[in-house]
Structure formats: structure tokens, C-alpha cells
Amino acid sequence: MPGKPPSMLDLARALGVSRATVSNALRGKGRLSPELAGRIRALAAELRYIPAHAGRALRTGRSATIGLIVPDFGQPLFPIFAQAIERAAKSRGVAVLVGDSLGTADGQAAEIDNLVGRGIDALVIIPTRGTLIDAAKIPVPVAVIDSAATRGNTAASNHRDGGRQVAGHLIGLGHRDILLLAGPKDSKVSRERTDGMREVFARAGITPRIRYSVTSFEMGAEIGAEVDLAGLTACAAAYDALAVGFVTGLAARGVRVPQDVSVTGFDDLMWARIVSPPLTTVRQDLAAIADHALAVATGERQGARLFPVELVLRASTARPRPCDRNRTNDNRRGGAS
Amino acid sequence: MPGKPPSMLDLARALGVSRATVSNALRGKGRLSPELAGRIRALAAELRYIPAHAGRALRTGRSATIGLIVPDFGQPLFPIFAQAIERAAKSRGVAVLVGDSLGTADGQAAEIDNLVGRGIDALVIIPTRGTLIDAAKIPVPVAVIDSAATRGNTAASNHRDGGRQVAGHLIGLGHRDILLLAGPKDSKVSRERTDGMREVFARAGITPRIRYSVTSFEMGAEIGAEVDLAGLTACAAAYDALAVGFVTGLAARGVRVPQDVSVTGFDDLMWARIVSPPLTTVRQDLAAIADHALAVATGERQGARLFPVELVLRASTARPRPCDRNRTNDNRRGGAS
DNA sequence: CTGTTAGCGCTTTCAC
DNA sequence: GTGAAAGCGCTAACAG
Numbered sequence: 237m238p239g240k241p242p243s244m245l246d247l248a249r250a251l252g253v254s255r256a257t258v259s260n261a262l263r264g265k266g267r268l269s270p271e272l273a274g275r276i277r278a279l280a281a282e283l284r285y286i287p288a289h290a291g292r293a294l295r296t297g298r299s300a301t302i303g304l305i306v307p308d309f310g311q312p313l314f315p316i317f318a319q320a321i322e323r324a325a326k327s328r329g330v331a332v333l334v335g336d337s338l339g340t341a342d343g344q345a346a347e348i349d350n351l352v353g354r355g356i357d358a359l360v361i362i363p364t365r366g367t368l369i370d371a372a373k374i375p376v377p378v379a380v381i382d383s384a385a386t387r388g389n390t391a392a393s394n395h396r397d398g399g400r401q402v403a404g405h406l407i408g409l410g411h412r413d414i415l416l417l418a419g420p421k422d423s424k425v426s427r428e429r430t431d432g433m434r435e436v437f438a439r440a441g442i443t444p445r446i447r448y449s450v451t452s453f454e455m456g457a458e459i460g461a462e463v464d465l466a467g468l469t470a471c472a473a474a475y476d477a478l479a480v481g482f483v484t485g486l487a488a489r490g491v492r493v494p495q496d497v498s499v500t501g502f503d504d505l506m507w508a509r510i511v512s513p514p515l516t517t518v519r520q521d522l523a524a525i526a527d528h529a530l531a532v533a534t535g536e537r538q539g540a541r542l543f544p545v546e547l548v549l550r551a552s553t554a555r556p557r558p559c560d561r562n563r564t565n566d567n568r569r570g571g572a573s
Numbered sequence: 574m575p576g577k578p579p580s581m582l583d584l585a586r587a588l589g590v591s592r593a594t595v596s597n598a599l600r601g602k603g604r605l606s607p608e609l610a611g612r613i614r615a616l617a618a619e620l621r622y623i624p625a626h627a628g629r630a631l632r633t634g635r636s637a638t639i640g641l642i643v644p645d646f647g648q649p650l651f652p653i654f655a656q657a658i659e660r661a662a663k664s665r666g667v668a669v670l671v672g673d674s675l676g677t678a679d680g681q682a683a684e685i686d687n688l689v690g691r692g693i694d695a696l697v698i699i700p701t702r703g704t705l706i707d708a709a710k711i712p713v714p715v716a717v718i719d720s721a722a723t724r725g726n727t728a729a730s731n732h733r734d735g736g737r738q739v740a741g742h743l744i745g746l747g748h749r750d751i752l753l754l755a756g757p758k759d760s761k762v763s764r765e766r767t768d769g770m771r772e773v774f775a776r777a778g779i780t781p782r783i784r785y786s787v788t789s790f791e792m793g794a795e796i797g798a799e800v801d802l803a804g805l806t807a808c809a810a811a812y813d814a815l816a817v818g819f820v821t822g823l824a825a826r827g828v829r830v831p832q833d834v835s836v837t838g839f840d841d842l843m844w845a846r847i848v849s850p851p852l853t854t855v856r857q858d859l860a861a862i863a864d865h866a867l868a869v870a871t872g873e874r875q876g877a878r879l880f881p882v883e884l885v886l887r888a889s890t891a892r893p894r895p896c897d898r899n900r901t902n903d904n905r906r907g908g909a910s
Numbered sequence: 911c912t913g914t915t916a917g918c919g920c921t922t923t924c925a926c
Numbered sequence: 927g928t929g930a931a932a933g934c935g936c937t938a939a940c941a942g
Binding site: 260297 | 928934
């Protein structure tokens, strides 16, 4: 670890010019002779001069850093999301400071203050469920990534449409007795997803059984291990983590997917490809969402946008077995094979 | 988004005191009457005063921010690692700026400059394979997380011992014809892991077949789909991603794990629990490594440390089938039983 | 116990 | 084309 790094003043003195001139040369402000600018840049490179960020931030009031607040890094989706945001940020020359709300409203509020105090230029927030972001109280531009139903939302997947696609797929296969793993009751995202499903189910005269829970592999496995399967032919989960756990819980009981029960997830994590059988699920366009959120946060663009999602068909869904159809209590229907 | 946030000068003027007094009050430097300090703090809270970080950083030369450079966020281990680092940092009141080397030496060098320029107090680097970190060239304290064999390493798992444990486990089960999925040839970590394995295999008179490759689920699947299985009873991978892909590739051919082939991984990702069968693998103590790296980076502790790893036994390993032991050459895989 | 002063490194007028 | 000077918000040293 060498001594103090060179400052702009060091460069200026070494060349017998003023700091302003060095500044202009380094930032290509063209207000000086190309020859001198070249010499300055050469020396800067030689001394490995790196502009001190704090000085620039103090002077300009901008730090080329944004904050990102996620609800809980323990959930597998959020690291991926953070990566997408980081990529979008880097393409704009902006760094990202990440804060974790730890799943609580207090944690979220604390992270907002923490990041704002660190001088971020803008904030991207994926809100913790059950909280509302009041952008008017935050002294930097804010982009919110949540759901279309969230007031002040900036960028979101069309979760409701994803739910519709899942439900349409299951109905098309002939399922009528369906378990909905709805995730947490106070999450707007899972609410949108399940509302989309229920809307399509209702149109087909189907009322799914609904089960609310925290979102985790373990919880999915627990439910899969103990749920009453009588009559059930399909399970639609609001999150891959739940679906993957559910499949694992079923497997432990010897229940086969999709022969005995079809299962769908939501998010298209790598998990969905790894579990056996690979999961039919819904893919979000995280890169597009991240890009829009960043564009809004940095003032490039304005307005909320909703992004399409895509149903990914894999091996976890199939037609229900005929015997299952007959097992149901009151809604039987002669089906085509 | 409200107007300009209050500065220390605003507080000072509102109360008719000097900025220094406000500073002292807010940081509990006890140099003023408790009564006045209370009034100052009350006003600060009321106005939602948040100290401007850039000013403090410029003045003190410290930013309470560290940098973390990971080789490639696309690899599933690194988001988890980053999380562990962030946790260790937060417990010290330090924020983390994350940089991604994108797998290249140039990307790594660029990220170092970028983060240093942003005024980090210290740097934690997980080096990209094939690169050497020269801490003497970096103007802040550096902690390196790589392998025991890396010069300048600060914190690492005992990868070699993990390799030994895997090999011992497989030999104990009776395997003698083993495929080693060694990962990239120039990675010190995979080198340590496989060296540990080979050391124990050699002692038992076993020379495994070795296959180098990039580390990815897809590559594992590809190898699993096409590898010659004649005589093979076990596969030890240097990474879970390879092992999980390998299992998936085998499954597509109808080869069963562990009945036909035992498989082991390394890292104990969630993936290892999700794949079927769940993977015998080696768990690193990421939290301990992260904590030590941070302690060294912040000057709390000194010296390199090596952390124990733990073999996690799951369902992907079993004794080889008797018929496999006798099989010498070019047999098709055993028929269904 | 409290206030004054100086200056961290940079960018931005404005004057030469 | 180039330099001088001011000041961003904060804290450390020193003076009262």
C-alpha cells in the first residue's frame, strides 16, 4: 500500500500549470491547447492519478452513485435483480450502493436515510411488502419497482397477466381442482399474480383453494409434505421458491410431478431449471425493468411502465390423469383425451 | 422530492450557535452542555438533518465505505458471498460498493481504479482466476479472498481439505473409477480442491480421469450428456454448478444417481438441495471468511487465516453397484432393474 | 464550555 | 488559452 495518491494540485505543480487547467484537460473541456492537454493526461496516467470522488461530489453535489434498496437479500430473486440494476447502472457510469431492508419497514426506513446520507443521486427501491414509499419525503429522485397496483410505481412486470397466463395454461390442460400457493397476504406483487390467476379461474367457474404463507423453499416443502391432495390435480405458486419446495415436499411423499400433480412457479429462477421436473413458470424481463427504473431515477425518462412477462413451458405441467378427474367431488366433466 | 436538505450551517444558524458546536453535539463529543446538545439533536431530528457524507469524507479522508470486487456475478456463489460481506460490513457501520470483474483481468483492474477513485477506505477482492493482486499498487488496504496457495491471500476456505474429505468419502464407499470435473485449469481454488482429492486418491492407488472446463450448469449438463460412462462409478466436481448440471445431463440419458453413478459437488449452494437427488457437497463458512476479510481490511485484525470446511452428506453418493465394479470397458450402462 | 478559523480536492465563474 | 479565487459541508486545532 503506497503513500498518499497524487491530487490534482500535485499534477498542476509538477507541470507548472494551475489546477483549473488540469481539471479542464482531464475532462476534455477543450479550453486549452491540445498539446498541453496531452502532456497533462500523460502525466496523470503515469502517476496513476485518480480523481478524488469526495471533492468532486462536494463541489458538484452529485456523486454518480445511486442507492438500491431490496426487501431481503435472502430471497433468491433479489440478488438477480440487484445484478440487473448494477448492469444498468454501470452502463451509465453510475455505481450502486445496496441496502437490505431485512424484510421490515423500519429496516427500509433506516436504509433510506443511510443511503441518502451517503450522497446518492437517486434511489431505486423494491419495497418491502406492506410498506408504502413516500417519494415526497425523500430528497433525491426515487424509482419504485413493485407492482402495477402500487401507488407511485415506476417499473413493474405485468404480474397480473403472468397470473392469467398460468391459469389459462392449467385450464387448457384440463385442471379444475387447483391449489394456489399465494405467498404473503400483504405483498402487492403476489396479490397481482394471484388475482390474475383467480380472474381466469373464475371465468372458467373454478374456485381454487388458497394458501397464504411466507415465501421460501422450506415453507413450500412443508406444505408439499402435508397438504391434503384429495382431488387436487394442480398447484400454482406465486413464487418459484414455493413451487420448488412444494415439488420437493411432494417427492418425499412419493407423489409424482406432473403425473399426479402439475405444478407451476413464478420468476424463472435457475432453481426452476434445476428441480426435477423442471418447472413451468413465468419469466420477468428484469433487464428491461432495471433499465427503465434507472432511466427514471437518473431523469432520462419519465413515467411508469409495465413490462410483459412470458410463460415458460417445462415438464412440471401436464394433463390431469383421468382417474383424478373423476375423483373430484362435484365438478366432473367429460374430457377429451 | 423536497428542496435542499438542511446543512449543518442551517442548524447552527437556527440555534444561534456555531457549526462546530452542532458537529460536537451530533457526534456526542461531550464538549458542550447536555442541555444544548439535547436542543441541537432535537432540531436535527425535526428537520430530518442527515450529515452530508461528501463533506465528512473530504475532511476526514475516510468514507466508511469499502469496495468489493467479485470475478463474475453470474456465478451463483458470488452473490451469496457478496451478501456475507455486506452483512459483515454493516455490522461495522460500513457500506459496500460492489464491482464485477466480468471474468477478465482488465475488468478487474478497471474496477479497482473505479472503486479507489470513489474514495473507499479498503478493498476486498475475490480475484478473477489467472490474476494476481499486487496490494502494493493499491492505495488502500486490501484483503484478498482466494485460496491458501495464493500469495497475499487473507482469508480462504481450506479447499484442499475439502477435496480430501470428498475423496475419502468416495473411496470409503468403494469407488475406484472416478471422473474429476476440475473446472478451469487456471483457477487456484479449483486447483486446491482437486489437488486435495488427487492426493487422497493417489494414496489409494487411484488415478481419476480429469476433465477441465468452464464452471457452469450448462457445461456440467453437456458433459453429463455425452461423457463416456464405461466403468465409471463416481464423479467428483470442483463446483456445485458443474455437479448439478452433470446430474441433469445424466438424468436426460436415463442414468440414475446414485445407483449408476455417485456425484459430489462443492460449495453447498441452494442448488445442491434442490437438484434430485440432493447433492453431497462441501460447505464453506462464508460468514467467517467475510468477517475475517473485513476485519483485516479495516485494520482490526492482521494476518491470513484458513477456514475449515464441512462435508455435507446427502443422497447423491452411495456404494457402487457390484456389477459396475466388474465392468471393465465399453459396456452400455446397466439395464433397468 | 463554546466559537473561530482553516482547509480537505475539486469545479466553476470570471479576469487576464 | 490560462490562472486566480471562491466555495461545496464538514471536522480538527486552537482561542477565548
